[in-house]
Amino acid sequence: MSDYVVQMLGIEKSYGKNKVLHGVDFSLEKGSIHALLGENGTGKSTLMNILAGVIPGNKGEVTVNGVTDRVDGTTLKMNSDIAFIHQELALINDLNVFENLFLGCEIKKHGRLDKKAMYAKAKETLDAMEVDLDPGTLVSELNASYKQIIEIARALMANAKVIIMDEPTTALTNKEIDHVFTLMRRLKDSGVSLVFISHKLNEVIEICDSYTVMRDGYVVSTGKVDEQITEDILATYMVGKELKYDDIYKEREIGEEILRLENLSRPGEFRDVNLTVRRGEIVGITGLLGDGRYELMSTVYGCNKHYSGKIFIKGEECHMNSILKAHRKKISYLPRNRKENGIVKDLSVGSNVTISIISRLKKAMFIDHKKDKEIMDDYKKQLNIKVADTKDLITSLSGGNQQKVILARALSSDPDIVILDNPTQGVDVGAKLEIYNIIMNLASKGVTFVVLSSEAKEILMLCDRTYVMFHGDVRKEFHRDEATETNIMIAATGGKV
Secondary structure: OHHHHHHEEEEEEEEEOEEEEEEEEEEEEEEEEEEOOOOOOHHHHHHHHHHHHOOOOOOOEEEOOEEEEEEOOOOOOOHEEEEEOOOOOOOOOOOOHHHHOOOOOOOOOEEEEEEHHHHHHHHHHHOOOOOOOOOOOOOHHOHHHHHHHHHHHHHHHHOHHHHEEEOOOOOOOOOHHHHHHHHHHHHOOOOOOOEEEEHHHHHHHOOOOEEEEEOOOOEEEEEEEEOOOOOHHHHHHOOOOOOOOOOOOOOOOOOOOOEEEEEEEOOOOEEEEEEEOOOOEEEEEOOOOOOOHHHHHHHHOOOOOOOEEEEOOOOOEOOOOOHHHHOOOEEEEEOOOOOOOOOOOOOHHHHHHHHHHHHHHEOEEOOOHHHHHHHHHHHHHOOOOOOOOOOOOOHHHOOHHHHHHHHHHHOOOOOOOEEEEEEOOOOOHHHHHHHHHHHHHHHOOOOOEEEEOOOOOHHHHHOOOEEEEEOOOOEEEEEEOOOOOOHHHHHHHHOOO
Protein backbone atom coordinates (compact mmCIF):
# COMPACT_ATOMS: atom_id res chain seq x y z
CA MET A 1 0.00 0.00 0.00
CA SER A 2 1.33 3.45 -0.97
CA ASP A 3 2.54 5.79 1.75
CA TYR A 4 1.38 8.72 -0.35
CA VAL A 5 -1.82 10.48 0.65
CA VAL A 6 -1.67 12.59 -2.54
CA GLN A 7 -0.27 11.79 -5.98
CA MET A 8 -0.69 14.22 -8.88
CA LEU A 9 0.44 12.96 -12.29
CA GLY A 10 0.91 14.85 -15.56
CA ILE A 11 -1.01 17.96 -14.46
CA GLU A 12 -1.39 20.56 -17.20
CA LYS A 13 -3.16 23.92 -17.08
CA SER A 14 -3.48 26.76 -19.58
CA TYR A 15 -5.20 30.12 -19.56
CA GLY A 16 -5.83 30.82 -23.22
CA LYS A 17 -2.44 30.51 -24.95
CA ASN A 18 -0.55 30.87 -21.67
CA LYS A 19 0.43 27.44 -20.40
CA VAL A 20 1.16 27.65 -16.67
CA LEU A 21 1.61 23.95 -15.77
CA HIS A 22 3.57 21.54 -17.98
CA GLY A 23 2.91 17.91 -17.02
CA VAL A 24 3.59 18.42 -13.29
CA ASP A 25 3.99 15.45 -10.93
CA PHE A 26 3.62 16.01 -7.19
CA SER A 27 3.45 13.52 -4.30
CA LEU A 28 2.74 14.01 -0.58
CA GLU A 29 3.47 11.37 2.05
CA LYS A 30 1.04 10.67 4.87
CA GLY A 31 1.96 12.44 8.11
CA SER A 32 4.58 14.71 6.55
CA ILE A 33 5.26 18.40 5.93
CA HIS A 34 6.18 19.01 2.29
CA ALA A 35 7.54 22.36 1.05
CA LEU A 36 6.29 23.63 -2.31
CA LEU A 37 8.76 26.24 -3.50
CA GLY A 38 9.29 28.56 -6.44
CA GLU A 39 9.34 32.21 -7.39
CA ASN A 40 6.05 34.07 -7.77
CA GLY A 41 4.27 33.10 -10.97
CA THR A 42 5.78 29.60 -11.24
CA GLY A 43 2.44 27.77 -10.89
CA LYS A 44 2.50 26.72 -7.22
CA SER A 45 -0.89 28.21 -6.34
CA THR A 46 -2.44 26.97 -9.59
CA LEU A 47 -1.30 23.42 -8.82
CA MET A 48 -2.67 23.57 -5.27
CA ASN A 49 -5.96 25.13 -6.43
CA ILE A 50 -6.38 22.15 -8.77
CA LEU A 51 -5.63 19.75 -5.88
CA ALA A 52 -8.16 21.52 -3.65
CA GLY A 53 -10.82 21.43 -6.39
CA VAL A 54 -10.98 25.22 -6.67
CA ILE A 55 -10.19 25.19 -10.41
CA PRO A 56 -10.09 22.38 -13.01
CA GLY A 57 -6.93 21.37 -14.83
CA ASN A 58 -6.71 20.58 -18.53
CA LYS A 59 -5.00 17.20 -18.27
CA GLY A 60 -3.73 14.76 -15.66
CA GLU A 61 -5.05 12.82 -12.67
CA VAL A 62 -5.01 13.08 -8.90
CA THR A 63 -5.15 10.31 -6.31
CA VAL A 64 -6.13 11.19 -2.73
CA ASN A 65 -6.34 8.42 -0.12
CA GLY A 66 -6.50 5.80 -2.87
CA VAL A 67 -9.30 7.48 -4.83
CA THR A 68 -8.31 8.62 -8.33
CA ASP A 69 -10.01 11.28 -10.42
CA ARG A 70 -9.17 13.21 -13.57
CA VAL A 71 -8.60 16.94 -13.22
CA ASP A 72 -10.42 18.08 -16.35
CA GLY A 73 -13.86 18.11 -14.72
CA THR A 74 -15.30 21.07 -12.81
CA THR A 75 -13.88 19.99 -9.44
CA LEU A 76 -12.26 16.89 -7.99
CA LYS A 77 -14.50 14.40 -6.17
CA MET A 78 -12.14 14.07 -3.22
CA ASN A 79 -11.60 17.77 -2.56
CA SER A 80 -13.45 17.51 0.77
CA ASP A 81 -10.30 15.82 2.12
CA ILE A 82 -8.24 18.92 1.26
CA ALA A 83 -8.20 22.28 3.09
CA PHE A 84 -6.47 25.30 1.55
CA ILE A 85 -5.51 28.04 4.01
CA HIS A 86 -4.74 31.06 1.86
CA GLN A 87 -2.28 33.83 2.69
CA GLU A 88 -5.19 36.24 3.14
CA LEU A 89 -7.09 34.63 6.01
CA ALA A 90 -10.84 34.33 5.57
CA LEU A 91 -11.84 35.35 9.09
CA ILE A 92 -14.36 37.93 10.30
CA ASN A 93 -12.85 40.06 13.05
CA ASP A 94 -16.21 41.10 14.51
CA LEU A 95 -17.23 37.49 15.21
CA ASN A 96 -15.84 35.31 17.97
CA VAL A 97 -13.76 32.17 17.47
CA PHE A 98 -16.53 29.57 17.47
CA GLU A 99 -18.69 31.68 15.14
CA ASN A 100 -15.80 31.81 12.66
CA LEU A 101 -15.21 28.07 12.98
CA PHE A 102 -18.83 27.29 12.11
CA LEU A 103 -19.30 30.01 9.47
CA GLY A 104 -21.42 28.47 6.71
CA CYS A 105 -21.99 25.22 8.63
CA GLU A 106 -23.74 26.45 11.78
CA ILE A 107 -25.40 24.03 14.22
CA LYS A 108 -29.09 24.78 14.63
CA LYS A 109 -31.72 23.68 17.14
CA HIS A 110 -35.41 24.34 16.56
CA GLY A 111 -34.53 26.73 13.73
CA ARG A 112 -32.15 28.81 15.84
CA LEU A 113 -28.38 28.85 16.17
CA ASP A 114 -27.24 26.43 18.87
CA LYS A 115 -24.39 28.55 20.20
CA LYS A 116 -23.87 26.30 23.20
CA ALA A 117 -23.25 23.27 20.97
CA MET A 118 -20.96 25.24 18.64
CA TYR A 119 -18.97 26.56 21.59
CA ALA A 120 -18.59 23.04 23.03
CA LYS A 121 -17.48 21.53 19.69
CA ALA A 122 -15.00 24.37 19.12
CA LYS A 123 -13.59 23.90 22.64
CA GLU A 124 -13.24 20.16 22.01
CA THR A 125 -11.32 20.79 18.77
CA LEU A 126 -9.00 23.41 20.27
CA ASP A 127 -8.32 21.21 23.31
CA ALA A 128 -7.45 18.29 21.01
CA MET A 129 -4.98 20.62 19.26
CA GLU A 130 -3.58 21.57 22.72
CA VAL A 131 -4.41 25.21 22.05
CA ASP A 132 -5.31 27.27 25.11
CA LEU A 133 -7.95 29.59 23.63
CA ASP A 134 -11.47 30.52 24.74
CA PRO A 135 -13.81 29.93 21.75
CA GLY A 136 -15.82 32.97 22.85
CA THR A 137 -12.93 35.37 22.21
CA LEU A 138 -13.44 37.96 19.48
CA VAL A 139 -11.10 37.28 16.53
CA SER A 140 -10.14 40.98 16.46
CA GLU A 141 -8.48 40.49 19.87
CA LEU A 142 -6.15 37.72 18.63
CA ASN A 143 -2.63 37.99 17.28
CA ALA A 144 -1.72 36.67 13.83
CA SER A 145 -0.58 33.21 15.00
CA TYR A 146 -3.91 32.47 16.70
CA LYS A 147 -5.73 33.56 13.53
CA GLN A 148 -3.67 31.00 11.59
CA ILE A 149 -4.54 28.40 14.23
CA ILE A 150 -8.28 29.13 13.87
CA GLU A 151 -7.99 28.44 10.13
CA ILE A 152 -6.22 25.15 10.92
CA ALA A 153 -8.93 24.27 13.45
CA ARG A 154 -11.59 24.94 10.81
CA ALA A 155 -9.79 22.56 8.45
CA LEU A 156 -9.63 19.83 11.11
CA MET A 157 -13.32 20.24 11.94
CA ALA A 158 -14.02 19.57 8.26
CA ASN A 159 -12.02 16.31 8.67
CA ALA A 160 -9.30 17.45 6.24
CA LYS A 161 -6.57 14.86 5.68
CA VAL A 162 -4.38 17.36 3.84
CA ILE A 163 -3.87 21.03 4.77
CA ILE A 164 -2.26 23.42 2.28
CA MET A 165 -0.72 26.46 3.98
CA ASP A 166 0.15 29.37 1.68
CA GLU A 167 2.79 31.69 3.20
CA PRO A 168 1.48 31.08 6.75
CA THR A 169 4.31 32.92 8.52
CA THR A 170 4.61 36.05 6.35
CA ALA A 171 3.05 38.42 8.90
CA LEU A 172 4.16 36.58 12.07
CA THR A 173 6.82 37.40 14.64
CA ASN A 174 9.41 34.78 15.63
CA LYS A 175 7.44 33.81 18.73
CA GLU A 176 4.21 33.48 16.72
CA ILE A 177 6.03 31.36 14.11
CA ASP A 178 7.21 28.99 16.86
CA HIS A 179 3.59 28.72 18.04
CA VAL A 180 2.34 27.75 14.56
CA PHE A 181 5.26 25.34 13.97
CA THR A 182 4.54 23.55 17.26
CA LEU A 183 0.97 22.96 16.09
CA MET A 184 2.11 21.82 12.62
CA ARG A 185 4.36 19.19 14.23
CA ARG A 186 1.45 17.94 16.37
CA LEU A 187 -0.74 17.62 13.28
CA LYS A 188 1.99 15.73 11.44
CA ASP A 189 2.37 13.31 14.38
CA SER A 190 -1.39 12.70 14.30
CA GLY A 191 -1.23 11.66 10.62
CA VAL A 192 -2.33 14.89 8.94
CA SER A 193 -0.24 15.87 5.89
CA LEU A 194 0.70 19.47 5.21
CA VAL A 195 1.87 21.36 2.12
CA PHE A 196 3.97 24.37 3.18
CA ILE A 197 4.25 27.13 0.55
CA SER A 198 6.89 29.65 1.62
CA HIS A 199 9.67 31.95 0.46
CA LYS A 200 11.45 31.64 3.83
CA LEU A 201 13.98 28.93 3.08
CA ASN A 202 15.33 28.83 6.64
CA GLU A 203 11.83 27.79 7.77
CA VAL A 204 11.71 25.08 5.09
CA ILE A 205 14.93 23.61 6.49
CA GLU A 206 13.54 23.81 10.04
CA ILE A 207 10.02 22.41 9.62
CA CYS A 208 9.77 20.36 6.40
CA ASP A 209 10.47 16.69 5.67
CA SER A 210 10.60 17.00 1.88
CA TYR A 211 10.41 19.60 -0.88
CA THR A 212 9.38 20.23 -4.46
CA VAL A 213 10.72 23.20 -6.42
CA MET A 214 8.85 24.62 -9.42
CA ARG A 215 10.12 27.02 -12.07
CA ASP A 216 8.13 28.34 -15.05
CA GLY A 217 5.42 25.71 -14.63
CA TYR A 218 7.78 22.72 -14.41
CA VAL A 219 9.06 20.70 -11.43
CA VAL A 220 12.83 21.18 -11.42
CA SER A 221 13.73 19.34 -8.20
CA THR A 222 12.14 17.23 -5.51
CA GLY A 223 13.58 15.32 -2.57
CA LYS A 224 14.09 14.97 1.16
CA VAL A 225 15.10 17.87 3.42
CA ASP A 226 18.23 16.47 5.02
CA GLU A 227 21.71 17.65 5.97
CA GLN A 228 22.65 17.81 2.26
CA ILE A 229 20.01 20.46 1.51
CA THR A 230 20.86 24.08 2.25
CA GLU A 231 19.09 27.40 1.70
CA ASP A 232 21.57 28.23 -1.06
CA ILE A 233 20.85 24.98 -2.91
CA LEU A 234 17.08 25.54 -2.75
CA ALA A 235 17.48 29.17 -3.88
CA THR A 236 19.58 28.06 -6.85
CA TYR A 237 16.90 25.54 -7.87
CA MET A 238 14.25 28.26 -7.63
CA VAL A 239 15.92 30.88 -9.84
CA GLY A 240 17.97 28.58 -12.08
CA LYS A 241 21.28 30.20 -11.22
CA GLU A 242 23.50 30.85 -8.23
CA LEU A 243 22.42 33.94 -6.27
CA LYS A 244 25.31 36.19 -5.33
CA TYR A 245 24.28 37.71 -2.02
CA ASP A 246 27.91 38.39 -1.11
CA ASP A 247 28.13 41.03 -3.84
CA ILE A 248 25.29 43.21 -2.52
CA TYR A 249 27.09 45.40 0.00
CA LYS A 250 29.05 48.29 -1.51
CA GLU A 251 31.48 50.63 0.21
CA ARG A 252 30.34 54.22 -0.31
CA GLU A 253 30.69 57.72 1.07
CA ILE A 254 28.58 58.38 4.18
CA GLY A 255 27.54 62.00 4.70
CA GLU A 256 26.54 64.24 7.56
CA GLU A 257 24.17 63.35 10.42
CA ILE A 258 20.57 63.51 9.20
CA LEU A 259 18.59 62.00 12.12
CA ARG A 260 19.31 61.93 15.86
CA LEU A 261 17.19 60.64 18.74
CA GLU A 262 17.98 61.71 22.30
CA ASN A 263 16.40 59.82 25.23
CA LEU A 264 13.26 59.16 23.17
CA SER A 265 10.61 57.40 25.27
CA ARG A 266 6.98 56.29 25.22
CA PRO A 267 5.60 54.49 28.31
CA GLY A 268 5.23 50.75 27.76
CA GLU A 269 6.83 50.86 24.29
CA PHE A 270 10.44 52.13 24.36
CA ARG A 271 12.60 54.21 26.68
CA ASP A 272 15.67 56.45 26.55
CA VAL A 273 16.55 55.55 22.97
CA ASN A 274 19.63 57.31 21.60
CA LEU A 275 20.65 56.73 18.01
CA THR A 276 22.04 58.57 15.00
CA VAL A 277 21.71 58.10 11.24
CA ARG A 278 23.83 59.78 8.56
CA ARG A 279 23.10 60.66 4.93
CA GLY A 280 23.48 57.68 2.60
CA GLU A 281 23.77 55.27 5.52
CA ILE A 282 21.78 52.05 5.92
CA VAL A 283 21.02 51.53 9.60
CA GLY A 284 19.31 48.39 10.88
CA ILE A 285 17.08 48.04 13.95
CA THR A 286 16.35 44.48 15.02
CA GLY A 287 15.28 42.35 17.98
CA LEU A 288 12.58 39.89 19.00
CA LEU A 289 8.84 40.11 19.74
CA GLY A 290 8.04 43.20 21.81
CA ASP A 291 11.39 44.89 21.17
CA GLY A 292 9.72 48.25 20.40
CA ARG A 293 11.37 49.01 17.05
CA TYR A 294 8.08 49.46 15.18
CA GLU A 295 6.70 51.79 17.86
CA LEU A 296 9.98 53.73 17.91
CA MET A 297 10.14 54.46 14.19
CA SER A 298 6.39 55.07 13.83
CA THR A 299 6.92 57.80 16.44
CA VAL A 300 9.70 59.30 14.31
CA TYR A 301 7.25 59.13 11.38
CA GLY A 302 4.70 61.22 13.30
CA CYS A 303 2.20 58.50 14.21
CA ASN A 304 2.45 59.07 17.99
CA LYS A 305 1.95 62.63 19.24
CA HIS A 306 2.85 61.99 22.85
CA TYR A 307 6.43 61.09 23.66
CA SER A 308 9.34 62.43 25.70
CA GLY A 309 12.87 63.07 24.55
CA LYS A 310 14.05 64.80 21.40
CA ILE A 311 14.05 64.15 17.65
CA PHE A 312 16.54 66.09 15.53
CA ILE A 313 16.31 66.15 11.72
CA LYS A 314 19.28 67.74 9.93
CA GLY A 315 20.33 69.24 13.25
CA GLU A 316 16.96 70.89 13.95
CA GLU A 317 14.79 69.70 16.83
CA CYS A 318 11.34 68.73 15.56
CA HIS A 319 8.19 67.66 17.38
CA MET A 320 6.92 64.87 15.10
CA ASN A 321 3.19 65.05 15.76
CA SER A 322 1.81 64.07 12.36
CA ILE A 323 2.59 62.09 9.21
CA LEU A 324 2.14 65.30 7.21
CA LYS A 325 4.99 66.82 9.20
CA ALA A 326 7.13 63.74 8.50
CA HIS A 327 6.51 64.21 4.76
CA ARG A 328 7.47 67.88 5.02
CA LYS A 329 10.69 66.81 6.74
CA LYS A 330 11.29 64.43 3.80
CA ILE A 331 10.73 61.17 5.71
CA SER A 332 8.81 58.32 4.09
CA TYR A 333 7.76 54.90 5.38
CA LEU A 334 7.32 51.50 3.73
CA PRO A 335 4.94 49.65 6.09
CA ARG A 336 5.08 46.00 7.08
CA ASN A 337 2.37 43.61 5.87
CA ARG A 338 1.75 45.24 2.48
CA LYS A 339 -1.61 43.48 1.97
CA GLU A 340 -3.14 45.15 5.04
CA ASN A 341 -1.12 48.35 5.35
CA GLY A 342 0.54 48.98 1.99
CA ILE A 343 -1.32 48.40 -1.25
CA VAL A 344 -4.68 49.93 -2.13
CA LYS A 345 -6.32 46.92 -3.76
CA ASP A 346 -8.93 48.82 -5.78
CA LEU A 347 -6.36 51.12 -7.43
CA SER A 348 -4.08 50.58 -10.40
CA VAL A 349 -0.35 50.00 -10.20
CA GLY A 350 0.31 53.61 -11.23
CA SER A 351 -2.14 55.10 -8.74
CA ASN A 352 -0.60 53.04 -5.93
CA VAL A 353 2.73 54.72 -6.66
CA THR A 354 1.56 58.34 -7.01
CA ILE A 355 -1.24 58.43 -4.41
CA SER A 356 1.05 59.99 -1.79
CA ILE A 357 2.08 62.86 -4.11
CA ILE A 358 -1.32 63.49 -5.70
CA SER A 359 -1.21 67.18 -4.73
CA ARG A 360 1.89 67.64 -6.90
CA LEU A 361 0.11 66.21 -9.93
CA LYS A 362 -2.73 68.74 -9.95
CA LYS A 363 -3.10 70.88 -13.03
CA ALA A 364 -5.83 73.43 -12.38
CA MET A 365 -8.73 71.28 -11.13
CA PHE A 366 -7.49 68.06 -12.72
CA ILE A 367 -4.73 65.47 -12.46
CA ASP A 368 -1.86 65.86 -14.91
CA HIS A 369 -2.01 62.31 -16.29
CA LYS A 370 1.00 62.88 -18.52
CA LYS A 371 3.17 63.74 -15.53
CA ASP A 372 1.63 60.87 -13.55
CA LYS A 373 2.61 58.44 -16.33
CA GLU A 374 6.13 59.85 -16.57
CA ILE A 375 6.70 59.29 -12.84
CA MET A 376 5.34 55.75 -12.98
CA ASP A 377 7.33 54.85 -16.09
CA ASP A 378 10.49 56.14 -14.40
CA TYR A 379 10.00 53.93 -11.33
CA LYS A 380 8.95 50.98 -13.47
CA LYS A 381 12.35 51.19 -15.16
CA GLN A 382 14.37 52.16 -12.08
CA LEU A 383 12.99 49.37 -9.86
CA ASN A 384 12.42 46.82 -12.65
CA ILE A 385 8.69 46.51 -11.87
CA LYS A 386 7.28 43.77 -14.10
CA VAL A 387 3.87 45.00 -15.25
CA ALA A 388 2.30 44.93 -18.72
CA ASP A 389 0.23 48.08 -18.17
CA THR A 390 0.46 50.45 -15.20
CA LYS A 391 -3.32 50.86 -15.44
CA ASP A 392 -3.74 47.22 -14.33
CA LEU A 393 -4.90 46.62 -10.76
CA ILE A 394 -2.03 46.18 -8.32
CA THR A 395 -3.52 42.83 -7.26
CA SER A 396 -2.59 41.48 -10.71
CA LEU A 397 1.11 41.64 -9.74
CA SER A 398 3.25 39.11 -7.91
CA GLY A 399 4.18 39.76 -4.28
CA GLY A 400 7.69 40.91 -5.19
CA ASN A 401 6.42 43.40 -7.75
CA GLN A 402 3.77 44.69 -5.33
CA GLN A 403 6.56 45.30 -2.82
CA LYS A 404 8.52 47.25 -5.44
CA VAL A 405 5.42 49.39 -6.13
CA ILE A 406 5.16 50.26 -2.42
CA LEU A 407 8.88 51.06 -2.40
CA ALA A 408 8.33 53.30 -5.45
CA ARG A 409 5.58 55.12 -3.51
CA ALA A 410 7.94 55.65 -0.57
CA LEU A 411 10.55 57.08 -2.96
CA SER A 412 8.15 59.18 -5.04
CA SER A 413 8.14 62.04 -2.51
CA ASP A 414 11.91 62.40 -3.00
CA PRO A 415 12.69 61.63 0.67
CA ASP A 416 15.96 62.08 2.54
CA ILE A 417 15.10 59.25 4.97
CA VAL A 418 13.21 56.06 4.08
CA ILE A 419 12.04 53.79 6.92
CA LEU A 420 11.66 50.22 5.64
CA ASP A 421 9.62 47.91 7.87
CA ASN A 422 10.30 44.30 6.79
CA PRO A 423 11.15 45.38 3.21
CA THR A 424 11.22 41.87 1.71
CA GLN A 425 8.28 40.37 3.58
CA GLY A 426 6.53 37.71 1.52
CA VAL A 427 8.68 37.99 -1.61
CA ASP A 428 10.64 35.23 -3.31
CA VAL A 429 14.43 34.93 -3.23
CA GLY A 430 14.97 36.44 -6.67
CA ALA A 431 12.86 39.53 -5.88
CA LYS A 432 14.61 39.80 -2.50
CA LEU A 433 17.97 40.07 -4.21
CA GLU A 434 16.61 42.73 -6.57
CA ILE A 435 15.21 44.80 -3.68
CA TYR A 436 18.50 44.56 -1.76
CA ASN A 437 20.41 45.83 -4.80
CA ILE A 438 17.90 48.68 -5.28
CA ILE A 439 18.36 49.78 -1.65
CA MET A 440 22.15 49.67 -1.95
CA ASN A 441 22.19 51.60 -5.23
CA LEU A 442 19.90 54.31 -3.83
CA ALA A 443 22.06 54.58 -0.71
CA SER A 444 25.05 55.13 -3.01
CA LYS A 445 23.14 58.15 -4.38
CA GLY A 446 22.65 59.64 -0.90
CA VAL A 447 19.26 58.22 0.17
CA THR A 448 19.25 57.21 3.85
CA PHE A 449 17.55 53.99 4.96
CA VAL A 450 16.45 52.72 8.38
CA VAL A 451 15.69 49.01 8.03
CA LEU A 452 13.46 47.28 10.59
CA SER A 453 13.82 43.52 10.23
CA SER A 454 13.70 40.32 12.25
CA GLU A 455 15.94 38.55 9.72
CA ALA A 456 19.52 38.70 10.94
CA LYS A 457 20.84 37.74 7.49
CA GLU A 458 19.01 40.68 5.93
CA ILE A 459 20.49 43.06 8.51
CA LEU A 460 24.01 41.66 8.05
CA MET A 461 23.74 41.85 4.27
CA LEU A 462 22.62 45.47 4.04
CA CYS A 463 23.48 47.53 7.08
CA ASP A 464 26.43 49.76 7.92
CA ARG A 465 25.40 49.81 11.58
CA THR A 466 22.78 47.91 13.58
CA TYR A 467 20.92 48.76 16.79
CA VAL A 468 19.57 45.72 18.69
CA MET A 469 16.55 46.31 20.92
CA PHE A 470 15.26 44.28 23.86
CA HIS A 471 11.95 45.10 25.58
CA GLY A 472 12.05 48.75 24.49
CA ASP A 473 15.74 49.36 25.24
CA VAL A 474 18.60 49.67 22.77
CA ARG A 475 20.90 46.95 24.12
CA LYS A 476 23.76 47.20 21.65
CA GLU A 477 25.03 49.08 18.63
CA PHE A 478 27.10 47.03 16.17
CA HIS A 479 29.24 48.40 13.37
CA ARG A 480 29.28 46.25 10.26
CA ASP A 481 32.56 44.49 11.08
CA GLU A 482 31.33 43.60 14.59
CA ALA A 483 27.87 42.22 13.79
CA THR A 484 27.25 38.47 13.62
CA GLU A 485 24.06 36.41 13.87
CA THR A 486 25.25 35.11 17.24
CA ASN A 487 26.02 38.57 18.65
CA ILE A 488 22.71 39.94 17.44
CA MET A 489 20.77 37.05 19.02
CA ILE A 490 22.59 37.38 22.35
CA ALA A 491 21.78 41.12 22.51
CA ALA A 492 18.18 40.55 21.31
CA THR A 493 17.58 38.14 24.21
CA GLY A 494 18.95 40.56 26.81
CA GLY A 495 22.43 39.09 27.11
CA LYS A 496 25.73 40.93 27.23
CA VAL A 497 28.01 40.98 24.19
